[in-house]
Amino acid sequence: MGKGEQTRMAVLTQAAEVAARQGLGALTIGDLAARTHLSKSGLFAHFHSKEALQLDVLAYARDRFVDEVIRPATHTSRGLARVRALFEHWAEIGAHGKAECLFTSAAMEFDDQPGPVRDQLVRDHRDLMDSIAQMFRTGIAEGEFRADADPEQFAFELHGIMLAYFHAYRLLNDPRADERARRAFEAALADCLVAPQEQTQQTPDATPAAAQAR
Template identity: 65%
Template structure:
């Protein structure tokens, strides 16, 4: 990785942290420039517009999520252990990282704002839901889950648990948010087992 790309990755890490606190809409090239001690023109050379910066931040956050949550899950044995690994990593990362989940806050910001950022968020969420459903399908093919179980419904329900976790953890500051979420996932898996 060259110096320019290394600088860009460092800037994106800071931008992702800022967007997690202030939202994607609150992230500007000017505020980011002062945070990373670069000129606005230097940052503009990397991103060209606020929207391009937002898209790059989403890509950075997506890759980070894939690396820290999805890849470890895919390395686990197929079936329930794979699903549990995904949930465990997702909760661990969410508890370790402050200020929270960039995607959850961006969803609220952009759910009714048409354009490229919203379109990318929709693609990211569809990809995530398909990844969860596919992990569940492998559990069906391994004989761990009922053959008539609905992978898309499982993905929907699991994502609902995670949204509940973010709300309880971030807004409500509930110290039991993770344990309650684990119990909710246990119930989903109990319902899906043969």
């Protein structure tokens, strides 16, 4: 990574922290120049406009979320284990990271502000929902979730659980936020899991062969 790219990434790291606390609208070239001890002209050469800066901050946060939540989950076994891993990594970044906080606040900030930033937020959120639904589908393919379970509905419910968790944890300082989120997550899973007796029915019966062996 060259010096220019290192500088750009350092600025984006600072900008993402500001945006997570104060909103994307609070980002300005001048403020970031003061925070990073760089010239306004130097920062303008990197980002050209406030809107371009906002879009780059979203891309930075998106990459972090993929690296810290999505990619580690996909490295887990397909199916239920992968969905559980997604929840665990997501809860971790939501409680201690900045990316999810930024996306949540930005979604409320720009939900009624048409333009490129809102359009990108819509794409990012739809991509996330698609990723959740696809992980859930692997559980159906593995025979762990019911064949008639709705992947998009599960994605909707999990996203709602996580939003409630971040609200309770970060705003309300609810000491039971993690416990409540886990109970809600397990309830959503339980509604989709294949019953043990159905799993048994799907497993080839080895009894006749065992009886012949005796």
